[in-house]
Amino acid sequence: MPDEARHDLERLARIQRRFSEFGSEYATLPLYATICRHLTEDQDLASLLLAARPGQARPVLWLAALHDLVLRLPETPAAKWYPSVAGAGRTPSGDPWPDVRRTVLDHRDELVEKISTHGTQTNEVNRAVYLTLGLAAASRDVPGRPLALVELGASAGLLLAVDRYAVRLDSPDALSAPPVVLGEPGSTVRCAGQDRSGVASPGRAEALELPPVLGRAGVDLDPVDLADDDAVRWLEACLWPEVPGRVERFRAARDLLRDQQPTVLRADMVDGLSRAVEVARSQAGEGAHVVVFSSWALTYLERSRRTDLEAEVCALARDCALLSWLTAEPPSCAPGIEPPADVDEGGTVVGLRRWRDGHERAPVTLGTCHPHGAWVDLRFRGLDGQTS
Ligand SMILES: C[S@@+](CC[C@H](N)C(=O)[O-])C[C@H]1O[C@@H](n2cnc3c(N)ncnc32)[C@H](O)[C@@H]1O
Structure with a gap:
């Protein structure tokens, strides 16, 4: 196996371990923990994170890229599982993974682009x-x-x-x-x-x-x-959608300060x-x-x-x-x-x-x-x- 391919496989194994750790640490977040547990098994989808810039290959970047996508395209199948899109208390029960997987595969290139050009950033x-x-x-x-x-x-x-x-x-x-x-x-x-x-x-x-x-x-x-819609959406996407009030507070502050x-x-x-x-x-x-x-x-x-x-x-x-x-x-x-x-x-x-x-x-x-x-x-x- 060429050195580069071996290196990527080793990196991917590390990435999947991080997904596994994230899934265990944040088991109380039903959507994010479930996605991370599946990514521990799914090499193909986890491998999107290989595109990240040095030092950025963290589960939160993968999750933020998908969150950004569903905020932008609320008609995608995965979007209905996000309280930040569907509304608090309006997400379905059951397993989000089939919809998430389909959405990621349908938008793979856009997600890789986002992951390769962005780092996570917040304003809490x-x-x-x-x-x-x-x-x-x-x-x-x-x-x-x-x-x-x-x-x-x-x-x-x-x-x-x-x-x-x-x-x-x-x-x-x-x-x-x-x-x-x-x-x-x-x-x-x-x-x-x-x-x-x-x-x-x-x-x-x-x-x-x-x-x-x-x-x-x-x-x-x-x-x-705050006038740059893409940049503001990315800041919002880096928030975890399942933490009550977090996204709503961000949006209220954004609206209050947009002109000031x-x-x-x-x-x-x-x-x-x-x-x-x-x-x-x-x-x-x-x-x-x-x-x-x-x-x-x-x-x-x-x-x-x-x-x-x-x-x-x-x-x-x-x-x-x-x-x-x-x-x-x-x-x-x-x-x-x-x-x-x-x-x-x-x-x-x-x-x-x-x-x-x-x-x-x-x-x-x-x-x-x-x-x-x-x-x-x-x-x-x-x-x-x-x-x-
Ligand atoms: C975790 S965020 C916190 C943002 C804000 N303080 C808050 O509490 O919501 C850290 C911020 O620090 C900025 N930052 C990191 N290193 C910096 C540096 N050397 N000089 C200026 N800003 C920096 C990042 O761009 C990012 O916006």
Whole structure:
């Protein structure tokens, strides 16, 4: 057998193992788990992923390519199995595989094209849950001071409009405490998470209201323009259609911001940071409190680039009297933020660093949260002596 063919067979075996792992790990997702289990057996269909660019041959890319196709062509047989196409609770029961297989075979070339030219990318609107709380923590010692938000790895910039969403925080014991709603309660974009530590319990909600956001700018290697239907559909296709509310929230944010999309500069986040700060400050005014934030973006930087980023942020503190750096990242990705001892590898650590008049205050680890904001476990201790 020629070397190249042997190499492809070995790669395919690895790909099929990944499908098998995905199917087991996400067994609660009926459609995606079933597709992945079948792909473990079906060499021909799994082999589409051989077209992926180096480092991209992951099950989520194959799944996103098919999701993109059914969103574009809702008349294909596979489409009826997707809640994002058929509607939540309107998918049939039974085995989706025969329809999925037929659709993939009918559109093989388009799927290979998509897989060979795309990587997965997301913009997870429900992260507004922990971002709202993190921004409230950052503003705690400078209440009322307008915010200039700068997001690193902003994707389409949907999180830069965090103040325009309704964010509901549920008590773990729903019977004893009613939910607290922060942000814009009447917003069409509804985010929700469980507040495990009671940081937003009813008596404290007022202190969590955000100051006005007057400036917003992001940086991304590959920003998504909300006017580009293909690019927006791909961002949507990378969401998992079976997670309740995820696609609906994305669509609501897309519709809300279509004509008012925050600026997202195309640049590496280290190189583009100071330009993004300039844009946000030019909108918000010199006296604004600049908050640089990221969620699940520093994790993509090499370690040495994270150090470069830290140096850039520290340099900004010479020019911005009020500067905060809020991070929601896997453990040990955010320079200067000590992860809690009990956080696991897939966990998200929320950290805050603050510079006031050029001097840095002690960094604060606010706590941990679900990567998509389904729960938060945050404490506002260490913010100027507060103990709650
Ligand atoms: C997982 S997504 C998170 C997007 C957004 N922060 C959110 O929470 O929904 C990571 C984003 O970081 C961007 N990214 C990765 N490396 C980057 C870099 N070096 N500079 C700028 N953006 C980067 C990707 O293009 C992608 O849009």
